[in-house]
Amino acid sequence: MTIVRPRIVIVGGGFGGMSAAKALKRIDADITLIDRTNYHLFQPMLYQVATASLAPSDITAPIRYILRNHKNVTVLLAEVNGIDVNRKVVSVDIPAREIPYDFLILAPGSRHSYFGHTEWEEFAPGLKAVEDASEVRRRFLLAFERAEKAADLEDREANLTFIIVGGGPTGVELSGALPPIAREALYRDFRHIDTRKTRVILLEGGPVILPSFPQELRDVALKSLEEIGVDVRTNSVVTEVNEDGVRIGDERILSRTVFWAAGNEASPLGKMLGVPLDRAGRVLVTDDLSIPGHEEVFVAGDLAHVIRKDGRLVPGVAPAANQEGVTAAKNVIRILRRQPTRPFRYFNKGDLAVIGRSRAIADFGKVRFGGRIAWLLWLFVHIMYLVGFRNRVTVFIEWAYNYFTYQRGVRLITNAERRRPAAPLP
Amino acid sequence: MTIVRPRIVIVGGGFGGMSAAKALKRIDADITLIDRTNYHLFQPMLYQVATASLAPSDITAPIRYILRNHKNVTVLLAEVNGIDVNRKVVSVDIPAREIPYDFLILAPGSRHSYFGHTEWEEFAPGLKAVEDASEVRRRFLLAFERAEKAADLEDREANLTFIIVGGGPTGVELSGALPPIAREALYRDFRHIDTRKTRVILLEGGPVILPSFPQELRDVALKSLEEIGVDVRTNSVVTEVNEDGVRIGDERILSRTVFWAAGNEASPLGKMLGVPLDRAGRVLVTDDLSIPGHEEVFVAGDLAHVIRKDGRLVPGVAPAANQEGVTAAKNVIRILRRQPTRPFRYFNKGDLAVIGRSRAIADFGKVRFGGRIAWLLWLFVHIMYLVGFRNRVTVFIEWAYNYFTYQRGVRLITNAERRRPAAPLP
Numbered sequence: 001m002t003i004v005r006p007r008i009v010i011v012g013g014g015f016g017g018m019s020a021a022k023a024l025k026r027i028d029a030d031i032t033l034i035d036r037t038n039y040h041l042f043q044p045m046l047y048q049v050a051t052a053s054l055a056p057s058d059i060t061a062p063i064r065y066i067l068r069n070h071k072n073v074t075v076l077l078a079e080v081n082g083i084d085v086n087r088k089v090v091s092v093d094i095p096a097r098e099i100p101y102d103f104l105i106l107a108p109g110s111r112h113s114y115f116g117h118t119e120w121e122e123f124a125p126g127l128k129a130v131e132d133a134s135e136v137r138r139r140f141l142l143a144f145e146r147a148e149k150a151a152d153l154e155d156r157e158a159n160l161t162f163i164i165v166g167g168g169p170t171g172v173e174l175s176g177a178l179p180p181i182a183r184e185a186l187y188r189d190f191r192h193i194d195t196r197k198t199r200v201i202l203l204e205g206g207p208v209i210l211p212s213f214p215q216e217l218r219d220v221a222l223k224s225l226e227e228i229g230v231d232v233r234t235n236s237v238v239t240e241v242n243e244d245g246v247r248i249g250d251e252r253i254l255s256r257t258v259f260w261a262a263g264n265e266a267s268p269l270g271k272m273l274g275v276p277l278d279r280a281g282r283v284l285v286t287d288d289l290s291i292p293g294h295e296e297v298f299v300a301g302d303l304a305h306v307i308r309k310d311g312r313l314v315p316g317v318a319p320a321a322n323q324e325g326v327t328a329a330k331n332v333i334r335i336l337r338r339q340p341t342r343p344f345r346y347f348n349k350g351d352l353a354v355i356g357r358s359r360a361i362a363d364f365g366k367v368r369f370g371g372r373i374a375w376l377l378w379l380f381v382h383i384m385y386l387v388g389f390r391n392r393v394t395v396f397i398e399w400a401y402n403y404f405t406y407q408r409g410v411r412l413i414t415n416a417e418r419r420r421p422a423a424p425l426p
Numbered sequence: 427m428t429i430v431r432p433r434i435v436i437v438g439g440g441f442g443g444m445s446a447a448k449a450l451k452r453i454d455a456d457i458t459l460i461d462r463t464n465y466h467l468f469q470p471m472l473y474q475v476a477t478a479s480l481a482p483s484d485i486t487a488p489i490r491y492i493l494r495n496h497k498n499v500t501v502l503l504a505e506v507n508g509i510d511v512n513r514k515v516v517s518v519d520i521p522a523r524e525i526p527y528d529f530l531i532l533a534p535g536s537r538h539s540y541f542g543h544t545e546w547e548e549f550a551p552g553l554k555a556v557e558d559a560s561e562v563r564r565r566f567l568l569a570f571e572r573a574e575k576a577a578d579l580e581d582r583e584a585n586l587t588f589i590i591v592g593g594g595p596t597g598v599e600l601s602g603a604l605p606p607i608a609r610e611a612l613y614r615d616f617r618h619i620d621t622r623k624t625r626v627i628l629l630e631g632g633p634v635i636l637p638s639f640p641q642e643l644r645d646v647a648l649k650s651l652e653e654i655g656v657d658v659r660t661n662s663v664v665t666e667v668n669e670d671g672v673r674i675g676d677e678r679i680l681s682r683t684v685f686w687a688a689g690n691e692a693s694p695l696g697k698m699l700g701v702p703l704d705r706a707g708r709v710l711v712t713d714d715l716s717i718p719g720h721e722e723v724f725v726a727g728d729l730a731h732v733i734r735k736d737g738r739l740v741p742g743v744a745p746a747a748n749q750e751g752v753t754a755a756k757n758v759i760r761i762l763r764r765q766p767t768r769p770f771r772y773f774n775k776g777d778l779a780v781i782g783r784s785r786a787i788a789d790f791g792k793v794r795f796g797g798r799i800a801w802l803l804w805l806f807v808h809i810m811y812l813v814g815f816r817n818r819v820t821v822f823i824e825w826a827y828n829y830f831t832y833q834r835g836v837r838l839i840t841n842a843e844r845r846r847p848a849a850p851l852p
Binding site: 037038039055056057062064065068069074075076077078094095141142145148149151186188189190191192413 | 463464465481482483488490491494495500501502503504520521567568571574575577612614615616617618837839
């Protein structure tokens with residue numbers, strides 16, 4: 001095809017979409033990046049916002065700000081509610097209109113999934129967006145307030161019991177972060193309760209936690225979690241979640257605070273492409289990340305179902321989304337230059353998971369280790385990553401200060417139901 | 427009266443209530459401090475949260491944390507919905523119960539007032555609580571997003587016009603903070619609009635802005651505001667506020683974003699005391715800040731109507747609330763020691779108001795000045811005050827960094843109406 005000044009639409013301002021926009025910086029094109037929020041979120045540290053260790057503003061940056069020097073990019077704050085790959089248009093809300101494209105890079109991410117039990121969401125919020133983290137933080141902090149006011153022992157214990165459903169990295173990081181805060185940051189704040197008696201229970205339906213890690217690291221993680229005081233229960237499939245806690249078959253666990261980290265489902269935008277999806281709603285992309293029958297439509301990030309050479313799925317992590325975004329962008333450039341596209345190759349930079357406040361596990365294939373060294377590595381990698389958002393030295397000072405002193409300001413409970421809700425505004 | 431271990435209830439965790447609790451540290455008593463939020467708010471810098479210069483967590487600290495070493499204080503997160511001064515009980519919600527007291531110190535603060543036009547609140551949010559500031563910030567940032575998407579010139583201009591109603595310190599600080607951010611922080615972020623064309627209009631119903639300041643400083647403030655680009659209109663009584671803007675008699679000003687800083691009304695708790703109130707709902711306290719007929723009930727902060735020696739009202743500012751809280755607490759101690767109470771004397775530490783990002787005016791009675799020196803003084807006083815919240819050096823570094831670089835992270839728009847609302851939780 002011959003296109004003088006191509007129109008490229010990127011859906012999503014997460015890792016996939018942002019890396020695609022950046023990789024397209026030098027080409028002569030009209031790029032529109034659409035997101036329903038005005039910020040890029042550094043999702044790997046979202047659990048720290050949820051546990052009142054960092055503020056939302058510590059891990060977000062406005063998409064417009066990040067792309068302010070990308071003169072070929074127009075940022076649009078809107079929700080995509082339709083894609084027509086035959087007419088080559090994307091539909092957005094407020095104001096409702098269609099945006100035509102010559103190339104589409106789709107990177108809308110995923111949401112947590114309740115496996116059909118959407119009624120559980122009210123009792124067990126997940127952790128994907130900033131609002132989710134604020135909600136988790138609110139419930140976490142309110143539980144202690146309710147325990148302090150509790151009329152009887154059962155009510156008090158139910159309020160001091162926190163259940164995390166799902167033993168993947170998010171569940172492990174969230175459950176590991178709660179006990180130190182309860183014990184070290186909060187215990188002098190209350191008069192009627194001993195926050196050191198907080199119970200944190202991590203429920204995993206399968207036989208092991210962190211199934212994507214090798215056995216030896218899973219053992220390290222399990223041991224570390226148990227040392228922190230997390231009650232890890234595998235083979236525990238949750239069969240009910242309600243205001244009183246959870247049910248696992250015949251067993252009931254009383255808890256007023258349940259968090260959900262058990263599964264993801266891809267963005268519903270995948271369904272609009274008219275191509276085959278996997279069970280989780282991910283698009284079965286071709287080798288070069290385009291969709292079958294439409295070489296001008298690419299998918300990156302959590303929405304893409306991509307198989308590695310060894311047959312395993314590329315994981316839904318930030319480095320994978322970044323790499324896919326770059327490959328999609330480069331393939332757009334190659335098509336414009338009448339060159340053949342190139343297949344995507346996942347480069348696994350290694351997997352890291354934090355346990356508590358000073359341990360982690362690191363898997364680099366042949367090199368595997370756990371403990372404080374892994375935690376320092378995690379810290380280094382994440383702090384360096386955050387650097388792109390803000391100022392290197394300041395981020396480090398601030399982060400270190402907040403982390404080691406249990407920053408007090410972020411322990412605020414906002415949006416309590418007493419306040420009037422935000423007025424609807426376009 | 428003879429009370430072995432007195433029960434003291436303090437309502438409000440603002441400046442009045444917190445200073446009272448601190449002044450009671452060494453007495454043998456059961457003190458209950460009740461607030462409906464879990465944090466103390468440094469309200470003088472709230473407008474900086476509203477204008478995306480600071481994050482909410484920069485100017486808040488958990489009440490429990492501040493009072494963690496006050497072993498005679500129990501903090502209760504609850505809303506007070508009744509006071510019976512004859513039975514000496516305070517009623518709270520969730521769980522509903524009555525808390526008996528021997529002494530009551532009432533410092534619940536105030537809310538902004540729409541002079542009977544509560545229907546205006548939806549179109550013109552005020553600025554008292556953290557949630558207000560988040561809402562103002564959301565509307566401020568969304569206006570540029572809508573302007574970027576606007577279909578015609580009129581819609582674009584209406585979205586780039588911001589109206590602040592009320593020429594007191596809050597209105598002046600808010601209106602002065604908007605133009606620099608629009609011009610310096612945002613102008614490279616957009617493609618279809620020139621944010622430097624943002625109009626900010628400050629409407630004051632009376633003949634002058636900052637009526638509590640002397641004429642010479644009002645002139646300095648007015649000149650500074652006009653230099654920044656604020657369109658200051660005095661003698662402009664707003665007669666209607668709706669989604670299209672405001673009406674001043676026959677004149678209409680089109681604007682999609684109106685903020686309210688025009689008046690305060692005291693907490694409705696004052697009405698429950700059964701004693702005379704002033705027009706704004708403030709309690710006409712006696713010399714020692716107790717209420718007529720009940721020497722065991724004290725009022726401090728915005729709810730107290732206190733007259734200075736020169737006949738003027740003690741202003742609703744943080745230093746006044748602090749001083750009143752301390753006096754109320756000391757008078758409680760004096761009654762317990764069978765000593766006569768002492769009358770309250772307001773010590774005016776001076777008045778400061780910021781204009782824009784590098785000017786201020788300072789009024790110390792005989793010494794009056796404006797400009798950069800006044801701004802540096804304002805900065806010093808406020809930073810030193812914030813010190814109690816966090817760590818001296820960190821606060822300063824962070825604040826300076828955020829202020830001079832226009833911190834990007836805080837420019838996040840959250841709680842958009844698209845997100846599911848927070849589930850109701852006690």
